[in-house]
Amino acid sequence: MQSLYVEGNSFLHRMAPGIKLAGLIAFSIAIFLIGSLTVLGLMMALAAGLYFMLPMQPRQALARLVPIGAAILLVGGFNLIFNPWQVAATSVLRLSALMFLAAAITAATPVPAFIDTITRWAMPLERAGLIRAADIGLAIGLVIRFVPDILSRYSAIRDAHRARGIAFRPLGAIVPLIILTLRDADSIADAIDARGIRGRPQKRKTK
DSSP states (O other): OOOOOOOOHHHHHHOOOHHHHHHHHHHHHHHOOOOOOOHHHHHHHHHHHHHHHHOOHHHHHHHHHHHHHHHHHHHHHHHHHHHHHHHHHHHHHHHHHHHHHHHHHHHHHHHHHHOOOOOOOHHHHHHHHHHOOHHHHHHHHHHHHHHHHHHHHHHHHHHHHHHHOOOOOOGHHHHHHHHHHHHHHHHHHOOOOOOSSSSOOOOOOOO
């Protein structure tokens, strides 16, 4: 699997994973409580600055944002049709700020650090008997690791269409993309179970 992590020694790289995740949560809550376009624009600029300060080539940095950026513009376009422009601008600024900050934190944090932090945070729920903390951490880690693989498959499908002289339609790539992703997910789940990585519920002893 590929990884979204980028090696470096930036301010974000040196920050503890727990602080980064807590900051992302606080930022997400704050940005949806703010309605000022000026303040939202400043927050988006701050998040974008953190992202582009990471040791990546500009083309690589922008390529990572294309799928979610296109979705944000689509949401903004629909809002612009049915709502005043201020509402559309607010949505675009909020989602863009979250996109930049989440992308920055993901690029500056190794996947094992994400897993360890989330597992530690989920321990109180495990002690309450609600979940297995290790399973939650593993699930989050796999989601993060799957993102670049899904993007690579999308690019491969697009290139295959072009190589055969077939007009590429993004909607037409959804079905094969889902099939390939689910196939890999099944293989990974089988490998995890075969190695005993995922926790199994303990059977109750009967008298």
